[in-house]
Every structure is written in structure tokens, then in C-alpha cells.
Amino acid sequence: MSVYPQHFVDPIINKSLQKEKAHELSHIPIKPALNVSTDSIFYGELKQKFTNYILKEGNSALARELLTKTFEIIKRTQIERLHLAKGDKGSIITDAETLLINAIENTRPLLHLSAIKRGGVKYQVPIPLTEKKSYFLAMKWILEAAREKERKVSLPEKLAWEILDAACGQGRVVKRKDDLHRLCESNRAYAHYRWS
């Protein structure tokens, strides 16, 4: 349900993308840009999405501040590691946004289990996830892991640890993904219940 008529198209902010589509969009009205989108180099789509998931009760300023703090902690630890490392300094990534993206990619599940009732018995049937849903689950799991903390630790600290862990393929979130995959693997015999 949108205020704009159906033929309105989402705005494109990237100038090189604009050039590709300029001809076909010359006669089509465009929706206004959102109030979170900018063309600044600090803008990232996944980052924006993650901020929205951190958000509680519409306090977007706080959500943004928390993510910024997280990135600061990540950057500091990575720089420290870089200085302590002996040899092979090229493999240490210090860009926090890249680390966040890596962490999300590493924790993305491919399948999930859904209960399907056949002949009065509920079966746990493995079902493939859409891309959007799998990104959502990855981000949700990372946040859930970060929110499960002691009271003394702040959210940015815990979130930074989780992201750093997940970015190198370790930690609780990656384990959670692997567990789910293993469960799906063991229930593969029921896969056909999706159709029959």
C-alpha cells in the first residue's frame, strides 16, 4: 500500500546506475528519496538495514549511535591486531563495514525447517530460504547473540565481538547456522513432503 501510483519507480542514487537506466526512465515518474538515503561514502545498504534491525521503539538516532560505536570498537581492535601481528599484515581487514558484510555472509542460512502436517503427523521439512529472508535471519541471529549478555557489558561491545567472530567463521552465530544446516541434513528424508 503506497501513496504513489503503481507506475512510480524507486529512486536511483548511484550515478553510474542512473546512466544505464536514464533512457527508459525518462518518461516515468520517480518516488522521492527516503530520508535515510544519501550519496555520502558512509552510506551502505546492508548497514542501513542492520541499523533498522537494531532500532527499538523508533529511536533511530540511538540505533545509529550504537552501530557507530560498534564500528569504532571493531576498528580499534583490528588496528591493535594489525600492530601486534608479525608478518602477514595484509590479511587483516580493518574496514568495519566490510567485516559486517563478511559476518552476515558467513552466518546466512540456506535452508530452514518448517512443520508440515501429513497424515496427522507433523514433519520438520527442510525448505530453501529466499535471499531476503536469509539476510534477515543472519542479522537477527547476530543481534540476538549480542543482546544475550551480562548487564555490565554494553551492546556495542558485545555486538563488535560477535561480528568479529562471525567474520572469521567462528562464534555462536556461525555455530547456530551450522546446527540448523545439520538438522536440515538429518531431516532430508522428509524433503518430499514439500510437494506431496
Next chain:
Amino acid sequence: MALRVFGLNIIKNNRNILQNVGKTNGVPTNQGAAAALYATQVTVEAAPAAVQKQKVSKAMKSYLKRANEHDEFMKTQHLEFQIGKRHLANMMGADAETFTQEDINEAISYLFPSGLYDKKARPTMRTPDEVFPARKAAEFDETGRPFHSMFYTAKPNFFQLLHDIVEETNKLNDLEERMLRRGNKPDENQKLETAGFQLLPKEHLERVLVEQIADIEYQNFSNSMERLIASPYAYKSKAFIERFLKPLIDQSKQLEVPKPKIDEQGRQYITTYECLRKTARADVTVRLPGTGKITINGQDISYFSVEQSKEQLLFPLHFCDMLGKVDVEANVEGGGTSGQAGAIRWGIAMSLRSFVDQEMIESMRLAGLLTRDYRRRERKKFGQEGARRKYTWKKR
């Protein structure tokens, strides 16, 4: 047999008359042509008197009665319209002979000023041909035998159209195959240009076909048209396709760019009034050349404490590469932080159009900076917790 032929002749005559009418009206657009093509088969004409002596089926009889009634009705309506027009012309002190539809509209809005919001609800006076939509002519002869093979689909014109589209598509497919076998390629220069066009909307198509069609049927129409247009040899049936296309307005040239004025210090400036977003309202002045100074209600950019709002202000400036080259002054009232920032953002973007080239304006349009954001808070509904959220459902 003779009877049937006779009936057909009458219908044919009617067609000719109508076609001539269409020509004299001189409709230049291709939709006009499309309308004329279908209208020839469908509009009601005076009932053929000679037919009535022959043995006539019940359906034809009732049709003839209805057609006569309709004709009478339209005649009186036309008469009334002419008289009304003359009265209006007298009232306005104009010549009744040269009184056009535009003059009528003007006179009506002057004599019967209406505060009603919806334009459809305001008083109007138009020709009866427009007010009473065209009706179908007899689709069967005196014996009750339909002319059209798809008569019993109840929408013969529509299904004929679908049939025609598929026939065109098949023709093009055959052509493509033949050309492939010969090793020829479609002519790139002649490629059909559909970027500035849109398929006829549903209401328009209904008017052309003089038939009511369902949403799903319109979907079928647009799908098959798209398949036809997608063919590499679509330019071969250009005439057919263009009958069902409607030109779109060029969005990039829609809004006129205002000329900047000169202030006392010899700087160019543009003021945009009524920059609205949510409940905020702003007026924004942009001055060139400047040093990048931003003034909002007498304060600098720290008027906004939230980072996101500051970013919003800089978005159009940074996008046009004008950061530090212009001065911005804004007065805002109403609304909250993000609403105010949005209003100023729109104002800056609109004002900047005067200082950048056409290409950049189009780029800004594509980035969604020049579109007014009409979204408002959605109201809470009764029986629901909020705008969309429902109360928890408990069975008992």
C-alpha cells in the same frame, strides 16, 4: 438468404456514414483512429425502416424499439444542448455561432462557481455524445443470427482484438524464423521505440472497444501486447501496435526552471516557497556564489541535533557538487526534526535547479530529490490497535 444480405447492406451503409463522420471530425491521433475503427461496428444509428416489413425476430424487434427510443432521446438532448449553449452565449455576451466548448467551460465556472473539491462533482455542460457513452449497434440480423463469430463470448470486440494480436505475433515469429534461416538480422535502425509510450489504460481501452472488460482480461491484453512488442521484428507491425499505445509526458522537461534573481550584493539567488514535508513548512533561499554557509531560522546547521537530518541537508548539495559553492538560508516551522530536514532538502534541491545544467537536473530527478514526498501519518482505525495492527485475537 436474400433477407440476410439485405440486412448486412444496411449495416454496411451505416458503417460508411460513421466512417465519414470520423473523417470529417479529423482526429489526428492514433487512438482516434483506433476508436473510429471500432466505433464503426458499434455505434447506434437510426433504425432501418425498410426492414420492418419483413419477418423480424423478437430480439431484432426489441432492439429496433430500443434503438428508436435512444435516437429520439439523443435528438432531444442535442436540441436542449444547442438551446442551452445559445442561452449561455447570450448571458456571456458572445456570439452563439462561434461559442466553443472551452467558452462553455469558462462560462459555467464563472456563472456557477463551485467550492467542491472533486472536479467531477462540479457543474459541467458537455455535448450529449460525451455525456451518454456510445452504445453497440445490432450485432445480429433480422433473423437473429449474429454477425460476429465471437458473439456468444459476450465481448466480441475484445476477443477479436486478442485474436488479432496473436495473429500479428505469429506472423512476426514466422518472419523471424525465415530471416534466421536466411541469416538476416533485424534492422537495428528501425527498432520500435516504446520508451515514451504506455499501453492504453483499461478505461481507455474499454471506451475504444465499447465493452466492459475485467481486470484479468486487461492483464491478458497487456501481456499479449508486451509479447508482440518484445519481438525483434515489432517494427513490421508498427501501425497495429501504435493504435494501442499512448504517449507519456516527458518527465524531465515537466517543471519549468525559474530564472535566478540578483540581490543588492550582486549575487544570484532563488527562493523556493512552500517546501512541504509531513507537517513541516519551509522557504529556502539559495545564493550563488557563496561559501557554503547554511542558516536555518537564524542558526547554523547545528539547528538539527540528529546526524541523519544534517546529512539530509547536505544530500542535494553534495549530489550536485555544490557543497561550499552556495549559501543556503531557510525558515522552517511546524513538524519534527526529520520533517523539517526533508522540507529543507526538497527546497534546496528545487532551488539548485537554476544553478546546474539540464543533465544534472535529470540526475537529481532520478535520485528522487525533486519529487515532493506526499506521505503522511496514517490514521488509527477503530477496532484496530493502530493503523494496520489488529488487536490480539482470542477465540473465547
